[in-house]
Amino acid sequence: MSRPWRTRLSLRSRLIGLHIVLFSGVLLAGPAMYVVMSQALDRELDEYLDSLSALLAREYARTEGGGTAPSGTVNPCLPAVATAPGTDSPGMAHLPRHMLVADGDGRVLCSDGESSPLAPEALRRSQSGGVPVRSEFTRARETLRLVTRTFTDGGGRRLVMEVGASHTVIERALKEGAVFLVAGGLVAFVLFAMGSYVIAGRAVAPIDRVIRSVEQIDKASLAERLSPEDSIDEVGRLTAVINHMLERLEKAFESQRRFVSDVAHEIRSPLTALRGQIEVALRKERPSEEYRAVLNENLEEVLRLSRIAEDLMSMARADAGVLQIQREKIDLCDFLAGVVRRFKGRADEKNIRLEFVPAAEPIAVSGDPDWLGRLVENLLDNAILHAPQMGRVAVSLRGADRFATIAVEDNGPGIAAEHLPHIFDRFYRADPSRSREGGGAGLGLAIARQIAVLHGGTIGVASTVGKGSVLTVELPAVPE
DSSP states (O other), X not given: OOOOHHHHSXXXXXXXXXXXXXXXXXXXXXXXXXHHHHHHHHHHHHHHHHHHHHHHHHHHHHHTOOOOOOTTOOOOSSOSSXXXXXXXXBOSOOOOXXXXXXXXXXXXXXESSOSSOSOHHHHHHHHHHOSOEEEEEEETTEEEEEEEEEEEOTTSOEEEEEEEEEOHHHHHHHHHHHHHHHHHHHHHHHHHHHHHHHHHHHHHHHHHHHHHHHHTOOGGGTTOOOOOOXXXXXXXXXXXXXXXHHHHHHHHXXXXXXXXXXXXXXXXXXXXXXXXXXXXXXXXXXXXXXXXXHHHHHHHHHHHHHHHHHHHHXXXXXHHTOOXXXXXXXXXXXXXHHHHHHTHHHHHHTTOEEEEEOOSSOOEEXXXXXXXXXXXXXXXXXXXXXXXXXXXEXXXXXXXXXXXXXXXXXXXSOOOTTTGGGTTSTTOOSSHHHHHHTTOOSOHHHHHHHHHHHTTOEEEEEEETTTEEEEEEEEEEEOO
16 A cells, blocks of 8 residues: 655645645635736726716717718717717817717618717617616727616607726726736745745754754663754754653663663572572482472572562563552551551561551551552661661651651661662662672662652662661551
């Protein structure tokens, strides 16, 4: 199937075509103007003949004409100079191109040389209707516009006057006007097409520059940026949008590279440990107790790999927007107390005092108990991991402004200010060596942020080096 014609034409060609179509529409006004002018000139000539015929009829009746012409002769109808319309004395010359007066029987009483009416049908219609009748008569490449009028002379006779004026002057003027319109239209069309070509070229030139610049950028050169345009028009805005998009792509590619590298490192470490332990166990025959010890160590590494895989699957589903949560009303006081009890044994192993400070009043939220439990567990796991021996970890709950605030505080070494903006990034560690020794994969806080966002909440951190850190989660509260 062929592509639509618009997709086969460049933007410049389409702009030029659109300009030509619009200008052609303007040129169509020329013939319309020609027709309007022709009709206006014809109308003015007819009005002039109406006025002139009425004046000549009054003048003929006043002078009582010249009577009936003798056989073979034709008398002139009026003296050479007639009075102008609206005057009673000779002043302005109104000499018609043709004038004829006939009686009711069609006999010519006077004329400018004609022995019979030029428009006999119009004469009969004027006699029967008593109204002026317009007609045309062509002779020797000359067209006469005629007006036939019925009138009564001084003796009471009913006469008919035929008055005509040449239409040649109007035709010549219209012909010259048509030639001017055609020639001027062709010249204007050529000039407009050339101007459209230049203007369209200048209009799309900045876009061409942007396209060529973007074509030279690939994933290996995402750090490059387009030269900003000085103008604030659409091209300048397009350049700014593309630069912003390139900046986001660069960050996304960098995050992806770091993510792949971290995943490979996290998976390689337990796989290397598994391989080493298995190779050592297979070098020689060993007692069953040693094989059991190797299997237990292998199981820990497998569990670590399983946790990493589950965390990555959860984050991938959250990124894709397909992570489903089952909402129900949760009493946070009882909920947090249960999570703290589950972590009591682990805290005791490190001689850490684990405390829960409930809110003064009951607070409830709408959420998924499993995912919210995982959120709090990740925060507690992080706090216990970084708290020192004989340290303290406190979980507190308070409510304010229709929000429930969960705070997990530890008195560990704290986090330096330069690390705070990144601690919720995937695989990010403020202290990489210590985290790996503790078994962390660097995904716990990233998953906690995803869960908080899924529940319409936020998560933040405040920390002071040497004093500890506080991780805070805010969730929309459900009114009682």
